Amino acid sequence: MADILFSNVRILDGSGEQPYEGAVLIQGNRIKRVERDSETTGDGSMAVIDGAGATLMPGMVEAHTHLSWNDQPTLEAIALLPPEEHTLFTAQMAKRYIDMGFTSCVGAAAAKPRLDVVIRNAINSGQIPGPRYLANGQEIATRGGLGDTSPPHLEFPELSFGYVVSGPEEIRAAVRRFIKYGVDLIKLNLSGEEIAGVAAEETPMTDEEVAVAVEEAKRRGKRVCAHARSSESVRMCIRHGIEIIYHASYADEQTLDMLAAAKDKHFVAPGLAWLVRTSEDAAGFGISPDSPLGLQYARERDIAIETMAKMHRRGIRVLPGGDYGFAWIPHGQNARDLEYFVNLVGMSPMEAVLSATKLGGAIMGRPEELGQIREGYLADIILVDGDPLADIRILQDRERILAVMKDGTFHRAPDVAADERSLRWAV
Numbered sequence: 001m002a003d004i005l006f007s008n009v010r011i012l013d014g015s016g017e018q019p020y021e022g023a024v025l026i027q028g029n030r031i032k033r034v035e036r037d038s039e040t041t042g043d044g045s046m047a048v049i050d051g052a053g054a055t056l057m058p059g060m061v062e063a064h065t066h067l068s069w070n071d072q073p074t075l076e077a078i079a080l081l082p083p084e085e086h087t088l089f090t091a092q093m094a095k096r097y098i099d100m101g102f103t104s105c106v107g108a109a110a111a112k113p114r115l116d117v118v119i120r121n122a123i124n125s126g127q128i129p130g131p132r133y134l135a136n137g138q139e140i141a142t143r144g145g146l147g148d149t150s151p152p153h154l155e156f157p158e159l160s161f162g163y164v165v166s167g168p169e170e171i172r173a174a175v176r177r178f179i180k181y182g183v184d185l186i187k188l189n190l191s192g193e194e195i196a197g198v199a200a201e202e203t204p205m206t207d208e209e210v211a212v213a214v215e216e217a218k219r220r221g222k223r224v225c226a227h228a229r230s231s232e233s234v235r236m237c238i239r240h241g242i243e244i245i246y247h248a249s250y251a252d253e254q255t256l257d258m259l260a261a262a263k264d265k266h267f268v269a270p271g272l273a274w275l276v277r278t279s280e281d282a283a284g285f286g287i288s289p290d291s292p293l294g295l296q297y298a299r300e301r302d303i304a305i306e307t308m309a310k311m312h313r314r315g316i317r318v319l320p321g322g323d324y325g326f327a328w329i330p331h332g333q334n335a336r337d338l339e340y341f342v343n344l345v346g347m348s349p350m351e352a353v354l355s356a357t358k359l360g361g362a363i364m365g366r367p368e369e370l371g372q373i374r375e376g377y378l379a380d381i382i383l384v385d386g387d388p389l390a391d392i393r394i395l396q397d398r399e400r401i402l403a404v405m406k407d408g409t410f411h412r413a414p415d416v417a418a419d420e421r422s423l424r425w426a427v
């Protein structure tokens with residue numbers, strides 16, 4: 001395969017440095033050279049893409065992805081899609097994420113035990129397009145907690161959204177089962193969730209259960225993530241070394257101090273879009289803003305925004321993404337989280353970009369080779385029409401994302417017909 005040269009681009013490299021003009025050479029699946037102020041137009045041995053001043057930046061990373069949530073209004077409806085249709089849907093969503101410039105995603109639980117694993121394997125073997133993907137199992141739920149959606153008179157595992165356990169031995173068995181299936185991550189539902197009828201500030205899973213689950217996962221080299229909205233559940237994550245903390249809305253001051261003291265060991269992905277949209281945009285699906293549920297989500301939204309601003313000020317790593325895949329928060333709009341980070345949490349546009357790139361490489365477990373445009377790094381790159389630092393919202397627009405490259409190969413090459421942008425695709 002010929003080398004690929006992006007010339008005449010504005011490089012937003014994901015290191016934190018301000019963008020600069022230059023050229024980037026891709027050789028195989030790696031970034032071979034980053035040239036500043038270069039006006040090189042390449043030579044005959046390489047494919048040259050004249051970026052016409054477009055922004056070249058690292059592919060974005062989604063920190064809390066559920067590829068198999070099928071844009072339905074309830075957990076029950078997601079769980080009840082038959083496996084055949086569900087597999088096809090999940091494959092289509094893998095394509096949608098990379099189409100939208102997300103070249104890596106952290107799986108935050110699948111709706112069926114093996115869905116994530118099968119999709120990850122199909123992506124990696126080239127059968128279907130998709131991002132780099134860390135596969136998860138089903139979310140592990142306590143009986144009666146968030147994720148236990150089977151009706152009381154029909155307690156069949158197949159009917160439930162989460163994988164239901166009760167007690168240390170059952171949770172041990174669940175973790176071992178998912179590891180057998182080939183997951184990269186284990187997901188534990190520590191706290192409640194209002195839409196599931198379990199208060200977000202409740203913590204149904206016990207310390208004993210969490211300890212066993214984490215011990216089993218770590219014994220086999222697997223990472224652990226947790227649904228943790230209550231302050232107590234965030235403390236559990238810190239106590240047990242659960243690396244990836246989802247939500248963390250109600251973390252109180254003392255918990256924030258504990259987290260700040262261990263900030264290099266944890267990532268937080270709040271999933272703000274879920275709170276914003278559920279409290280504001282779900283009326284068409286039975287959750288009007290002035291309903292009891294709408295008001296609960298509005299309260300949590302406001303508290304979570306405050307909590308994330310505090311975390312950000314303390315240098316805790318806050319990342320975008322989370323819980324897209326419901327009717328009122330469909331897959332593909334994930335870059336909205338960056339807009340929320342800027343407008344609600346108080347990040348600068350640069351900090352928001354870094355949360356999706358540099359920190360993204362870190363949460364993927366590959367900070368030394370993923371998430372930046374830097375010599376030797378993996379060539380996961382997007383070409384963007386415009387300046388995301390001037391308007392962070394352009395990252396939500398598929399039309400503005402002119403090209404997507406993963407591992408040195410174009411998922412979407414720049415459109416030759418896009419002459420109005422004076423892009424040239426010369427081979």
Ligand SMILES: [Zn+2]
Binds near residue numbers: 064066322323
């Ligand atoms: Zn989630």
